[in-house]
Amino acid sequence: MVERSSPLLELASVSRHFGGVRAVDSISFTVLPGSIHGLIGANDAGKTTTLLALSGILPPRSGRVLCDGENVTRAAAHVPVTRGLVHVPEGGQILAGMSVAGNLEMGAYQRRDHAAVRADRERVFERFPVLRQRRA
Numbered sequence: 673m674v675e676r677s678s679p680l681l682e683l684a685s686v687s688r689h690f691g692g693v694r695a696v697d698s699i700s701f702t703v704l705p706g707s708i709h710g711l712i713g714a715n716d717a718g719k720t721t722t723l724l725a726l727s728g729i730l731p732p733r734s735g736r737v738l739c740d741g742e743n744v745t746r747a748a749a750h751v752p753v754t755r756g757l758v759h760v761p762e763g764g765q766i767l768a769g770m771s772v773a774g775n776l777e778m779g780a781y782q783r784r785d786h787a788a789v790r791a792d793r794e795r796v797f798e799r800f801p802v803l804r805q806r807r808a
């Protein structure tokens with residue numbers, strides 16, 4: 673018998689309504705370790721609302737979000753980050769009052785492996801040289 677790995681991420685009947693707008697209506701899916709998923713839909717289909725619900729930024733009105741089997745549905749937004757569940761905002765949503773370097777450092781806010789963070793930042797600067805030029 674093949675043993676299935678348990679889900680890394682699980683959404684169960686997650687809903688989020690804004691007044692009369694049913695932005696997300698009872699969505700359920702699971703993400704298994706080692707898999708890559710895309711969430712595809714028309715404008716206003718509810719993609720961003722779904723992602724905000726699972727990262728805890730906009731908790732769902734009903735349903736459950738499980739991260740590595742742990743219920744994070746009502747967890748404060750910083751808690752899923754410590755589990756590796758990170759929301760990367762779309763478009764140009766950066767912290768406009770902070771420098772480029774500061775914005776990059778925010779992505780490593782919870783990490784304590786400082787040498788590895790420096791190495792990662794170096795990799796980012798190599799891939800996007802303009803970020804190094806404008807880091808301050």
Ligand SMILES: Nc1ncnc2c1ncn2[C@@H]1O[C@H](COP(=O)(O)OP(=O)(O)O)[C@@H](O)[C@H]1O
Pocket residue numbers: 690693694695696713714715716717718719720721722
């Ligand atoms: N904060 C909000 N207040 C009111 N309505 C919202 C809010 N956020 C999203 N909506 C509505 O919910 C629906 C889904 O939006 P959204 O999740 O942003 O869709 P997508 O990311 O797929 O384009 C849309 O009708 C949108 O207008």
Ligand SMILES: [Mg+2]
Pocket residue numbers: 719720721
């Ligand atoms: Mg969107």
